[in-house]
Amino acid sequence: xxxxxxxxxxxxxxxxxxxxxxxxxxxxxxxxxxxxxxxxxxxxxxxxxxxxxxxxxxxxxxxxxxxxxxxxxxxxxxxxxxxxxxxxxxxxxxxxxxxxxxxxxxxxxxxxxxxxxxxxxxxxxxxxxxxxxxxxxxxxxxxxxxxxxxxxxxxxxxxxxxxxxxxxxxxx
Numbered sequence: 001x002x003x004x005x006x007x008x009x010x011x012x013x014x015x016x017x018x019x020x021x022x023x024x025x026x027x028x029x030x031x032x033x034x035x036x037x038x039x040x041x042x043x044x045x046x047x048x049x050x051x052x053x054x055x056x057x058x059x060x061x062x063x064x065x066x067x068x069x070x071x072x073x074x075x076x077x078x079x080x081x082x083x084x085x086x087x088x089x090x091x092x093x094x095x096x097x098x099x100x101x102x103x104x105x106x107x108x109x110x111x112x113x114x115x116x117x118x119x120x121x122x123x124x125x126x127x128x129x130x131x132x133x134x135x136x137x138x139x140x141x142x143x144x145x146x147x148x149x150x151x152x153x154x155x156x157x158x159x160x161x162x163x164x165x166x167x168x169x170x171x172x
Contacts, residue, residue: 039125071120
């Protein structure tokens with residue numbers, strides 16, 4: 001019985017010890033904002049990284065002037081030839097009082113447009129943030145990054161093959 005209680009206490013301590021860092025996520029740090037008029041609604045769009053670069057994850061926040069209560073919104077992102085239907089806007093997971101996208105990345109550099117459709121007590125409205133300049137992807141090209149990151153995998157495979165051959169030779 002004593003071992004069972006000790007094991008249970010250890011499990012609970014481990015559970016709470018590992019859960020504490022998960023509660024320590026830092027809030028969204030908005031470093032740049034843009035204003036958009038979507039019908040009767042003033043929207044403030046926040047960016048956690050500025051300037052925006054392709055394939056770089058960042059947080060977007062979308063805050064209507066009087067809060068999001070009683071309102072629904074949708075977001076559509078597009079660029080020449082590329083359209084991404086972002087779908088309905090949802091609460092940001094770390095900044096619950098606004099809509100947002102958490103760790104979102106725009107796939108290509110160029111000039112992007114964000115179209116917002118907001119429906120609420122004052123009616124429906126549409127607005128656009130035009131000419132959002134997205135710069136080239138930071139760092140080396142994606143193929144080179146993947147090639148470098150697979151080097152440890154090939155080393156591990158080589159180590160397993162060598163160990164398997166040595167243990168097989170010792171058994172024979």
